[in-house]
Amino acid sequence: MQFFAKKIKNSQYYSLGGLKMFEKKYYEIKLESVGGMGANLCGKLLGELGAMYLGFDSQSFASYGSEKRGSPVKSFIRWSKEKININSPITNPDVLGVFYEHILTKKGSLNGISDKTVVVINTDKDPDYVSNHLKVRKIYTIDCTKLMMETKSRLNMIMFGAIIKAIGFVKLEDCEKLVKETIGKKYPNLLEVNLTGLRRGYFDVQMKEFDVPESYVHQEVKQKWGYENAPLGGINPQIGSSVVNELSATRDGYIPLFIPERCIQCVLCDITCPDMVFQFREGEYKGRKMMVNHGPDYHHCKGCMRCVEICPSEALVAGVEKEHQNALYGKRNFDLIVDELEYETQGASSWITSESFYEREKVDGGIR
The missing domain is CATH 3.30.70.20 (Alpha-Beta Plaits)
Structure with missing residues (x-):
């Protein structure tokens, strides 16, 4: 499933912040989550944000299986000053949003992140604790479970606020307008709750910078068998609700x-x-x-x-x-x-x- 948001004419670029952050052709965001947490919607909102309020050519799409609650979900967002002419998954994100900390135990969830990747993670731990496992310069942590119980908001709204804070060149007011125009029209009774979650995510997220080796890249984790070397008639070692699966x-x-x-x-x-x-x-x-x-x-x-x-x-x-x-x-x-x-x-x-x-x-x- 894919969603594309095209650049709107006469939109204003945030040249004092946004454009300086583009050291490469695309600014890329990757979300790691499980079904039921709203990462797909969060990715769509980030896609619309890039096109409607930042003036970028914007692309957003998600990867998931059979839409099961709890199954792995990845969402990919690209922003560019030029026309986006690729449609492949993001392998080296500028921002990695982790909706559930246990997802990091899954093989490949950290593939491609480097010392320059900004990591935003839903956890009750502080950035110092997370830095023991992630070698990146900037770590943002937010306890979404606690905030969900306090605000009655959804996890994706809180993570949306934390992620735009981590991006650094997005105005909170623009995100509030976007939520009103999208979620507010579909679920008007939940608008204030969602706006509260957005604001708490933006203001409550903790950030700390760390010294890590330059050009550090997490080693890519590969399965022993892949599409190139799996024997004909091979089996899937991670079947259904296998008794060795920890859920x-x-x-x-x-x-x-x-x-x-x-x-x-x-x-x-x-x-x-x-x-x-x-x-x-x-x-x-x-x-x-x-x-x-x-x-x-x-x-x-x-x-x-x-x-x-x-x-x-x-x-x-x-x-x-x-x-x-x-x-x-x-x-x-x-x-x-x-x-x-x-x-x-x-x-x-x-x-x-x-x-x-x-x-x-x-x-x-x-x-x-």
Whole structure:
């Protein structure tokens, strides 16, 4: 899917800032995300911004699979003072926007970034912590999960604000006008919420500069097999919901918290779960020997929250993931020989789309 925004005649260039930043023919932005976070829309807004308010020839397109929530999404944006005559994915971005920090565990997500790449990342960590893993001169960090809960805004609006702050030559007022003309017309009831998220992203983002070797380029990660050397009849090693796939990269800030003393062993959670994460062992419930629910294996939980919605006894409540890091991986799949199992740091997702839980009251450390 592609979106093109053409340069508008008589548009004003920001010659004091923007044009000086073009050390090459194109100014390029790459967004790394997962389905459901709105990176595709954010990329379209950046494309329109370049054409309608910066006076550039502008191009925006996205790469994604079967439009599943949680599946990898990449969005590419190009701005140029001249006509854009290429249509290939961006390999050496000027700005890299990372919508979910766990996406960096996926192979190839850092391909092509150099010491000059400005990185904007959604994380609760500060730039100093991120710099231990990314060798770039400028790092911007923004805790989108926290701001989403405070403003009721969407993650992509907060990242949009943070990214335009990192670009450095874009006026916030122009971005506000763009949001009003696009999202405001389609969702007028959500306009003020989205504008609030945009402004908080712009003003709350943290930035720090670091000394790194010049011309430093992250080494490109390549698969052992590719389109050039894969044997005929070869297999896809990252199939569906393989048991070795670790699905944390598909969660968007919330996990189901299990409260054993409330569980009535109705197994509705197990029935609704698309990934069979709930673990059962022989035990006793109300004097009867039976298979007893011990809660989810978070390695395979994608955070769809269907179990929270269906649980009749509130034995499962929604919790903020970063507040429960120590308890996340204590329970492994009982049916596996886990001592010999290495989890892949990426995995498949499904078609599920669940609503957010921002307006629910807190219950036992979770959100009801």
